[in-house]
Amino acid sequence: MHPLTIYLFHLIHSKKSNLCVSADITTVPSMLSLADACGPHMVVFKTHADILSGWDPTPVTGTGAKLAALARKHRFLIFEDRKFADIGSTAQLQYEGGDYRILEWAHIVNAHVISGPDMIRGLKEMGQGWVKKHDDLKGMNARGEGKVGEPPEERGLLLLSQMSSAGNLLDEAYTKKTVSIARTHRDFVMGFIALEPMNSEPEDDFVVMTPGCSLPPDQSLDDSEFVPGAEDPLGQQYVTPRDLILRGCDVIIVGRGICNSKISGAKAEQYKKVAWEAYEERLRQ
Ligand code: 6AU
Numbered sequence: 001m002h003p004l005t006i007y008l009f010h011l012i013h014s015k016k017s018n019l020c021v022s023a024d025i026t027t028v029p030s031m032l033s034l035a036d037a038c039g040p041h042m043v044v045f046k047t048h049a050d051i052l053s054g055w056d057p058t059p060v061t062g063t064g065a066k067l068a069a070l071a072r073k074h075r076f077l078i079f080e081d082r083k084f085a086d087i088g089s090t091a092q093l094q095y096e097g098g099d100y101r102i103l104e105w106a107h108i109v110n111a112h113v114i115s116g117p118d119m120i121r122g123l124k125e126m127g128q129g130w131v132k133k134h135d136d137l138k139g140m141n142a143r144g145e146g147k148v149g150e151p152p153e154e155r156g157l158l159l160l161s162q163m164s165s166a167g168n169l170l171d172e173a174y175t176k177k178t179v180s181i182a183r184t185h186r187d188f189v190m191g192f193i194a195l196e197p198m199n200s201e202p203e204d205d206f207v208v209m210t211p212g213c214s215l216p217p218d219q220s221l222d223d224s225e226f227v228p229g230a231e232d233p234l235g236q237q238y239v240t241p242r243d244l245i246l247r248g249c250d251v252i253i254v255g256r257g258i259c260n261s262k263i264s265g266a267k268a269e270q271y272k273k274v275a276w277e278a279y280e281e282r283l284r285q
Helices: 003-015 028-041 063-074 088-096 118-133 135-139 172-183 241-246 264-284
Strands: 019-022 044-047 077-084 108-111 156-160 189-193 207-210 251-254
Touching: 003 077, 003 189, 019 028, 019 264, 028 044, 028 063, 028 264, 044 063, 044 251, 063 077, 077 088, 088 118, 108 118, 118 156, 156 172, 172 189, 241 251, 241 264, 251 264
Parallel strands: 019 044, 019 251, 044 077, 077 108, 108 156, 156 189, 189 207, 207 251
Antiparallel strands: none
16 A cells, blocks of 8 residues: 555544545635644645745745644645646656645645656656655654654655546546556555545555535534535535545545635534544444
């Protein structure tokens, strides 16, 4: 199993959480406060660095470093939702370079395989090169942890094999091809962004993280203006956390249902509880 997947499942069980909070917000201070408020309740924090204003690229003290410090404090994995889709050599530059230098702070990134499998090879070269530079990996224990339970300096990839948006072009044949390409890069591909489990062969141990997740509005808790519904005005389609977990998804991805709330920490806790109860129910089945 990919070392980050081992660590992820260790976190899921120790934090009793299958929740990834998605920071679909537009300023660096609000993104960092969201990570701090939701930290105790989530196992993955998903960013869109390119929607943030105020990104500080300074090495060691900049935004990436601040986020990494929060990941160590609360023990969660950072997932930059970059959706790479270019040729291998360009994807490498996008992963490592620019102001964001995603490689330095994001444990997980995602990609569309639309440009072919060599793009994965390109990203893998960078990810594995980064890992080699970091000696603390040698101290990783059997649960995939680095120092005192902290996330390891590993790097992993999720492929989009299905999408949550209405009318998307990822049909069954595309999904199958994506999974078969993933099987040829098990040492870097942790799993998928998908709406259901993708494992079908005995040696498959891919994780599935699923977006398009919301709870029905809860008047007692939700004081936000955004009320997640069955669909947003731009084709996002929602399923409840319970339904997603019962169908076998490992991690639910929740964006506006949490980050648009003024009480995002309490909202994250609510999502965590509902998803965890469903997970326990699934384990009993
Ligand atoms: O909960 P929402 O609808 O506010 O946010 C969902 C988040 C957004 C999307 O960019 C992302 O999940 N997403 C993805 C990912 C994670 O790759 C794929 C997809 O098919 N649908 C989707 O919403 O940050």
